[in-house]
Each structure stands twice: as C-alpha cells, then as structure tokens.
Amino acid sequence: MKIIRSLTFKLVLSCLFIILISFGFVAVFLERNLEENMQEEIKTLLVSQAGLLANQLLPRSLLHEDVRRLEDFVVQQSAQAGCRITVVSKQGKVLADSEKRVKQIAEMESHFDRPEIRSALSGAIGVEARYSLTLKKNMLYVAVPLKDQEQVLGAVRLAVPLTQVERNLNITRKTVVSGGLIALGLVFFLGLYFITRTIRPINHMIQVSRRLSEGDFSCRVIPVSHDEISELALTLNTMAHHIEDKIKELNTRNQQLAAIFNSMGEGVVVTDKAGRILAINPAIERIFGIAGRDVAGRPFLEAIRNNEIAEIIGAVLREGESVSREICLVLPVRKTFQMNAAPIFEGEVINGCLAVIHDITEIKRLETMRRDFVANVSHELKTPLTTIKGFVETLLGGALEDRKNNRAFLKIIQSHAERLHTLVNDLLSLAHLESKEFASRLERNNLRYWADTALADARPQWQKKSLTVKNELPPEFFVLADKDNLYQVFSNLIENAIKFNRDNGTVIIFCQDLTSQVKVCVEDTGIGIPEKDLPRIFERFYRVDKARSRQLGGTGLGLSIVKHIVEKHQGRVGVESTEDFGSRFWFTLPKA
Numbered sequence: 357m358k359i360i361r362s363l364t365f366k367l368v369l370s371c372l373f374i375i376l377i378s379f380g381f382v383a384v385f386l387e388r389n390l391e392e393n394m395q396e397e398i399k400t401l402l403v404s405q406a407g408l409l410a411n412q413l414l415p416r417s418l419l420h421e422d423v424r425r426l427e428d429f430v431v432q433q434s435a436q437a438g439c440r441i442t443v444v445s446k447q448g449k450v451l452a453d454s455e456k457r458v459k460q461i462a463e464m465e466s467h468f469d470r471p472e473i474r475s476a477l478s479g480a481i482g483v484e485a486r487y488s489l490t491l492k493k494n495m496l497y498v499a500v501p502l503k504d505q506e507q508v509l510g511a512v513r514l515a516v517p518l519t520q521v522e523r524n525l526n527i528t529r530k531t532v533v534s535g536g537l538i539a540l541g542l543v544f545f546l547g548l549y550f551i552t553r554t555i556r557p558i559n560h561m562i563q564v565s566r567r568l569s570e571g572d573f574s575c576r577v578i579p580v581s582h583d584e585i586s587e588l589a590l591t592l593n594t595m596a597h598h599i600e601d602k603i604k605e606l607n608t609r610n611q612q613l614a615a616i617f618n619s620m621g622e623g624v625v626v627t628d629k630a631g632r633i634l635a636i637n638p639a640i641e642r643i644f645g646i647a648g649r650d651v652a653g654r655p656f657l658e659a660i661r662n663n664e665i666a667e668i669i670g671a672v673l674r675e676g677e678s679v680s681r682e683i684c685l686v687l688p689v690r691k692t693f694q695m696n697a698a699p700i701f702e703g704e705v706i707n708g709c710l711a712v713i714h715d716i717t718e719i720k721r722l723e724t725m726r727r728d729f730v731a732n733v734s735h736e737l738k739t740p741l742t743t744i745k746g747f748v749e750t751l752l753g754g755a756l757e758d759r760k761n762n763r764a765f766l767k768i769i770q771s772h773a774e775r776l777h778t779l780v781n782d783l784l785s786l787a788h789l790e791s792k793e794f795a796s797r798l799e800r801n802n803l804r805y806w807a808d809t810a811l812a813d814a815r816p817q818w819q820k821k822s823l824t825v826k827n828e829l830p831p832e833f834f835v836l837a838d839k840d841n842l843y844q845v846f847s848n849l850i851e852n853a854i855k856f857n858r859d860n861g862t863v864i865i866f867c868q869d870l871t872s873q874v875k876v877c878v879e880d881t882g883i884g885i886p887e888k889d890l891p892r893i894f895e896r897f898y899r900v901d902k903a904r905s906r907q908l909g910g911t912g913l914g915l916s917i918v919k920h921i922v923e924k925h926q927g928r929v930g931v932e933s934t935e936d937f938g939s940r941f942w943f944t945l946p947k948a
Contacts, residue, residue, distance in 0.1 A: 367555075368547045375543055376536075383532045390528055394521045395496060399483050402498035402514045405437050406481075409512050415504040418445065423461070426452035440515040444473055444499075446508060467513075472499040476511035479503075485518065494518040557585050561592055573600035623693075623713035627669060629706055631656050643685070643713065665695065665711070672697045672709045682716075691717040740772035798836045798925075800948040803876060804829040806839065807865050810846035817854045818863065828866040833874055834948035841921045842945075848914040849878040849941050856939075857882035873927065874947055879940040885933040893931055894919045918943065 412433075417425050430441040434454030443452040448468020450461050467473045475482030476499035488495045499513035560577060567575045573596055577589040617624060623640035627633055632655055636648050644660050651659035657666040664683050672679055678698040685691045693713045700708035747765045756762055807827050811818075818825050835842070846865075853863045861881040868875040885893060894915045922929045922943045933939035 367551045368544060371547045372540055372544060375540060379536045387525060391521060391525055394524060398496055398516060399498060402516065403481055406498050406500040406512055406514045409433055410500050410502050413502055413512065415509055418502060418509040421451055423451060423458055427458060430454040442513045443510060445510045446477060448473060472497045472513060473511055476501045477508055479508055557589065561589060568596055573603060625711040627656055627709045629673060629708055631669060631673060633659055668695060668697050669709050669711055672699050673706055676706050691715060692720045740776050743772045744769050797838050800834050801837050801839050801842055803833045803835055804831050806842045807846050810843060810850050814850050814854060821857065822860045823854060823857055824862045826864045828864060833867060835874055835945040836948045837925050837945055845918050845921050845943060848918050852914060853878050853880035870944065872947060873944045875942055875944045877940050877942040881938040884935040884937050885939055886935050890931060890933060894929065
C-alpha cells in the first residue's frame with residue numbers, strides 16, 4: 357500500500373505541476389496581453405485628446421510664448437481630460453504645464469531629449485511609457501506636433517499615470533490566482549479520486565505478484581475494465597499460468613533426477629569451481645561413511661580424505677578435460693573403483709566438476725576368479741590328457757603287443773578318462789547352478805532318507821577303509837529342497853569325509869534345530885584342514901594337498917558345488933576343522 361500511495365501522490369502531484377505550469381504560462385500571457393491592450397486603449401484615447409488640444413491651441417500663443425494664456429488653457433483642459441498636459445516649444449522649452457505654476461516652469465529642464473517630444477517635434481506622434489522621476493510613478497506619455505500649416509511650432513504632450521492599469525492588473529492577478537488555487541484544489545481531489553480508482557487494479561496485481569513470488573501460482577487477477585491495465589492483468593495471468601506449468605515440469609524433472617541421483621549404484625560427487633562439495637549421493641555416503649549434510653560446502657579433501665580422487669578433480673577443474681582412471685581404496689575396506697570425472701561448463705567457463713565413482717571390486721574379483729578358473733581347468737585337464745596321450749603313443753609304438761603291460765597301460769588310460777569325465781560333469785553341474793536358467797524344484801524332503809541313500813551308494817568306499825558311519829539325523833526332520841540337489845550335497849560331503857579320513861575312522865551325520873532352519877553336520881576323524889586354508893576351502897579347484905587330492909580322484913569342485921546348491925536354497929555352508937583331528941562340514945536348509 358505504501359508503494360501505491362506513493363505512486364498515487366506522484367501522479368497527483370505530476371498533474372498539479374503540469375496544470376500549475378500551464379496556468380502560469382496562461383496567466384503571464386494574459387497579463388501581458390491585458391497590459392498591452394489597456395495601454396493601447398489609453399494611448400489611443402490620449403492621441404485623440406492630444407489631437408483635439410493641438411487644434412485648439414493658437415499658433416501665435418506659441419510664437420509669442422504667451423505663458424499666461426497657455427497656462428490657463430492647459431489647466432482648464434487638464435481638469436476636463438483628467439490627465440497632465442504639457443506644451444513645449446520647438447526648442448524643447450516647457451511653455452506650460454498643468455501640474456506646474458509659471459514660476460516653477462522657468463525652473464524646469466528642457467524636454468527636447470524626451471523621446472516622445474523628439475518624435476512630435478519631428479512631425480510624428482510620440483508615445484513613451486517610463487518612470488517619472490518628478491512624479492515618482494510610471495507614466496504614459498503621448499505627444500503630438502503643433503503646426504502652423506506645415507511648420508512645426510512645438511508639441512503638446514499628455515501624460516497619465518499607469519496606476520489604474522497596474523490596479524486593474526493587480527485585480528486580474530488576484531482573480532487569476534484565486535481561480536488557479538480553486539482549480540488546483542479541484543484537480544487535486546478529483547485527480548486523487550480518479551487516480552486511486554485507476555491504481556486499485558494495480559494494487560491487486562501487486563498482491564497477486566507477491567503471492568506468485570511466494571510460490572502460490574493458483575491466484576489470478578480479475579480484469580475490471582477494457583483498457584491497458586486490463587491487458588496487463590491478462591498478461592500477468594498468462595505469465596502465472598506458464599510459470600505454474602514450468603514449475604510443475606521442473607519439479608517433476610527434479611524429482612526424477614533426484615530419484616536417479618539417489619538410486620544410482622555408482623557414487624556421484626558434484627563440486628563447484630573451487631573444489632567445494634555441492635552434492636553427493638547415498639552411494640558415496642556408503643562408500644566413505646559420511647553424511648551429505650555434513651560435507652556440503654566443504655573442500656573435497658577436507659570432507660573425503662583421498663588424495664588420488666582430489667587430484668583428479670583438481671586436474672579436471674584446471675584443464676577442463678574429462679579424466680577416467682582406476683583407483684584403489686584401502687580404508688575403510690579395500691576396494692577398486694573406476695572413476696570418471698568431467699568438467700561442468702557455464703558457457704565457456706569451467707564452473708564445477710562431476711565425478712562418478714563405480715565400484716568394480718566385484719568385477720575385478722570375478723575377473724581374477726575367471727583367470728584362476730581358466731588356469732585351474734587348463735591345469736586339471738592337462739595332466740590326464742598328457743597321461744592319456746603318452747600311453748596311447750606308447751601303445752601305438754608297439755606296447756600294444758606287450759601282453760605283460762598293455763592291460764596296465766589301458767587301465768591307466770581308463771582311470772584318467774574317468775577323471776576327465778568326472779571333471780567335466782562337475783564343471784557342467786557348476787555352470788548349471790550358476791546359470792539364470794537354473795531353478796530348483798522345492799518340495800518336502802526327509803533329511804535322513806537322502807543321507808541314508810548317499811551313505812548306501814558310498815558303502816564300498818567306507819567299508820574298504822573300515823570306517824564307522826553313523827547317521828544320527830532324526831526321521832521327523834523335513835526340509836524344503838530339490839531332492840537331486842539334496843542328494844548331491846550329501847554325496848559330496850560324505851565322499852570327502854571318506855576320502856580324507858583315516859582307516860578305521862568315524863563319519864557321523866547329525867543336525868541341530870535352528871527354529872526356521874535345520875543345521876546339518878558331517879563330521880569325520882580324518883587329517884583335518886590347516887587353519888590358513890579354511891577361508892578358501894569352498895573355492896573352485898582349491899585343494900589343501902593337491903597331490904593327495906588328485907591321487908584320490910578329486911576335482912576340487914565338490915565343495916564349490918555344495919556351496920552353490922545350499923545358497924540357491926537360501927541356506928549357508930561352513931567348516932570347522934583342526935589339523936590331524938578331523939573336520940566338521942555343515943550346511944543349513946529351511947524347514948518344510
């Protein structure tokens with residue numbers, strides 16, 4: 357409202373100022389015009405009266421300078437005409453004056469230099485308005501020549517004070533000023549009224565604009581007329597509608613970007629041109645164990661103490677070029693990242709840096725596993741293939757006819773072929789378990805039944821080593837599992853318990869109730885596993901004693917297969933072992 361009042365009074369004062377200036381010009385013009393007209397009327401009257409007086413004066417009175425006669429004449433005519441009359445000779449000497457006596461006339465100075473007298477003595481009518489030093493007032497002088505035929509004998513001058521003119525002008529001035537003040541008063545109040553009515557819609561638009569600036573884009577201006585202000589109101593409404601649409605669009609886009617930013621698995625860091633952090637996403641918070649609200653506005657190296665990342669960001673901000681580099685993080689855990697950093701430009705000026713940090717630790721681990729897997733597979737295949745190839749070449753070289761040794765050579769070839777067959781089957785099983793197409797047929801299965809089945813199939817092996825085998829699984833325990841997978845788990849664990857057991861040793865199978873799951877244990881009294889090898893025992897092709905494992909026909913994949921099967925069934929596997937005292941392998945499965 358203060359702005360509106362100010363604008364209202366500015367407009368009113370502007371109108372008053374314009375009217376005052378215009379009125380002043382009119383008053384000055386009117387005054388001058390009126391003054392000129394009044395003086396012109398007086399001059400015309402005086403010229404007419406002077407002409408009449410000139411006709412009445414006798415030439416001989418001038419020639420003989422009959423002062424008495426001339427004095428009586430001017431005094432008489434002055435009383436009738438109401439003006440001062442002066443008669444001047446040809447030489448400019450005052451002969452008679454209605455305001456002076458004869459004695460005083462003799463003391464008067466020559467009037468020859470008076471402009472109006474000079475004009476009259478030259479035969480023309482002289483008119484002059486000036487201040488009279490004698491009478492101390494403004495006077496209007498009109499002088500006409502006194503002629504005898506064509507000869508100028510002197511001049512008669514009529515003078516009237518301009519007091520009446522000034523009085524009339526003062527009256528006119530007062531009238532004009534009074535009228536002007538009244539007009540200004542009317543203009544002020546009427547202007548205030550009409551301008552206030554005109555400004556009222558602008559006041560409403562200001563209120564609407566204020567609400568728009570506060571984010572309320574639903575308000576609109578209601579046009580009340582069909583003038584420019586109405587056009588402004590319609591334009592404001594259109595602008596508000598467009599801004600509302602743009603704000604909604606920007607909010608939607610910001611929400612989408614925020615959702616993408618927060619849900620990205622890659623860590624994202626945004627910095628300004630000085631290297632201060634503007635934003636980080638939850639992935640960065642998880643990687644470095646920090647909170648976004650605590651690091652916003654802080655220099656990168658102060659918030660995240662990693663010199664390598666800070667150097668990359670600094671290089672991007674200096675050179676304005678994208679950088680892609682692999683970095684390693686030691687603390688809080690050892691991880692490998694692929695970092696891509698790019699400059700953020702505002703026009704052609706670098707205004708910040710966007711860094712995306714992708715955790716490739718798992719990819720690196722898988723690459724390492726793949727390399728190890730290929731190397732292990734190659735190594736596992738090379739030994740039996742080399743053996744088979746050597747004995748085949750021996751047989752083809754003539755040993756086939758050696759009845760004493762040829763069958764022994766063939767048995768060796770058969771043994772290594774079976775080893776290859778087992779290895780290929782285990783690899784196929786492992787590949788099937790890791791494939792997306794693998795799907796377990798979960799059904800209710802009795803643990804004791806499948807343990808007995810696996811033990812029965814392995815009876816020749818454990819009887820050969822005179823082992824004592826105990827199945828202490830209760831018959832009432834049922835689990836949700838694929839029966840083929842469950843059999844394979846028992847078969848692999850029992851096979852290992854037999855292979856790495858001592859003669860006359862023991863194999864015990866028992867379980868523990870874990871509420872929603874069952875923990876099954878396969879315990880043996882074998883050679884045990886060194887503590888340093890326990891963390892890697894379930895890795896592919898990992899063997900504690902490689903020579904002994906190959907001698908016993910192991911492929912190094914059995915425990916890895918067990919782990920994959922159990923984890924596919926939402927369970928866990930583990931091992932507890934003491935070297936030379938035996939091992940206990942366990943796994944968990946959900947109850948049925």
